[in-house]
Each structure stands twice: as structure tokens, then as C-alpha cells.
Amino acid sequence: MAMHSLFDSPHLTLWHDCTNQWLYVEWKGKQELEVIKESCTYVLQHVPLTGFTKVLNDSTQAVGNWTAASEWLGRDLFPRLSAVGFTHMAWVYAVDFNSRFSIDSTLRCATSLTIVTFDDLDAACTWLQHADELQPGVVHR
Template sequence: MRTLFDTPGLTIIHDPANKWLFATWRGEHDETSSMAGCAMILNKVRLTHCTAILNDSSQVLDGWSEIVRWIALEFFHALADSGVVAIAWVTAKDWPARTDIERVLLYTTRPLVDTFSETESAYSWLLSTATKKP
């Protein structure tokens, strides 16, 4: 595995064996930092041709209320258009962030997204769900 991007608020790691990205969000994010992080994830998906993402928001301290629909209807669609078939999303322990994640899922039509309370379950789900390409 190789770290592709690392800041205090977001780390992106590439797992070439599984064709996955691991995105770990930390701390507080506003509309600007959230959209910049999403753009970086999309950039790395396009660069690596990954088909799945383990999106860990367990350390996030605030939600994405300003961009809930944008995440579901634009960002997730761009990920799907770039080849992502599944996203395992580890939910935040912070209540406002957890609520925003649930709101994102209400609008999400693609790719396949499921939520988990811990990383191990998310990882197992991706192993059984994500399509692996040679």
C-alpha cells in the first residue's frame, strides 16, 4: 500500500492489489475543505483506476450539511463514471456528521454505498462486494 495524499484532515492510501483507495477524514471540515478533499479523492481514483473506496469518517467532528446533495448527486456520480463500483463508508461518531452521512445516502443512486460502524466490517464488505478487475 502507498500513501498518495496526506494532510491533517485527509489521508488517501492506494491498495493496488485490491484496486481500492482508503480515504481517512479527520477533524472539522467546511464546504471548501470537503469539496477539495472530494476532488482529491476523485483525482486519485482517475489516476489509479480504483474500483472501490473505503471512506473512513470515524474521526470527523462535524458534518457536511452544506454539500449533502452535491456529494450524492455529483461527487458520487463522478466516482461511478470513473469506475468506482462500491464505497464502504465508516460513519462518524460525531452525531451531526453521522446525520449528514445518512442524508447523503437518501440521495445516492450510484455507486453502491453502504455504511459501517467500524473499519473491519467495511473492509470485509468491500472484499465480498467490490468487483475486482484484472
């Protein structure tokens, strides 16, 4: 798999996955509203550079309750991702219960992308490889 690092911080790593033609977003550590907003700024900066329409959003290493960011993500970030060309997101659940709960809270606010959640990375990758066959704009859980 040919992946190139686009950005790395204690809370987020962005990868340009050339083989699968998607942006791989890896969340790490304790997540809070301001950290998430700052990290998402980097995501939005790198989206146009890839030309990809799909994102693999991996939260397996994320911890903490970040429901304060749920509405902002669903109503602000996701429409902006859609506006720059993203159509499909495979979201891998966190192992941490609080972070997992926060993901579900975010999905209740999301309307602009096709988002499907997964318990493991392999299943998310398999789905995302076939995501072009799906109608964009539907949130699945």
C-alpha cells in the same frame, strides 16, 4: 497490508491499498462544504491512477455538521466517481453524532454507487472484499 500514501492534509488522507485493490479515504477533523469540495478534488485526481473500482471511505475521525455538502456529494461527486470507474463504497460512520447525521443526509441524495455503511472498519473491509459479487448502483444503510 501494502498501502501507499497518495495525498495527506489536515482533513483528508488518501491511500492506495495494493493488497485489497481499493482506494482508502480517511477523513479527519472538522468537515465543511468548501473543505469537502477541495478534498474531493484530490480524490477525483487520484482515482484514475489506481484503476480500482472500490473505495473504503473512513469517517471515524470526522467531526461537525456538514449537511450543506450532502446534496453536492450525492448529486455531483458520486456520479463523477461512478463515471471514472468506481462501483462500490464501504462507508465507515463517524463517532461524532453531527458527522454521522451528515453521512445519512448524504446517502439520501446518493444514486450512482453501491454504498453500504458500517460502524467499524473491520466490517467495512470484510464487505468490500466481497463487493464484486453485488449489483452496483444500490444504496444500502
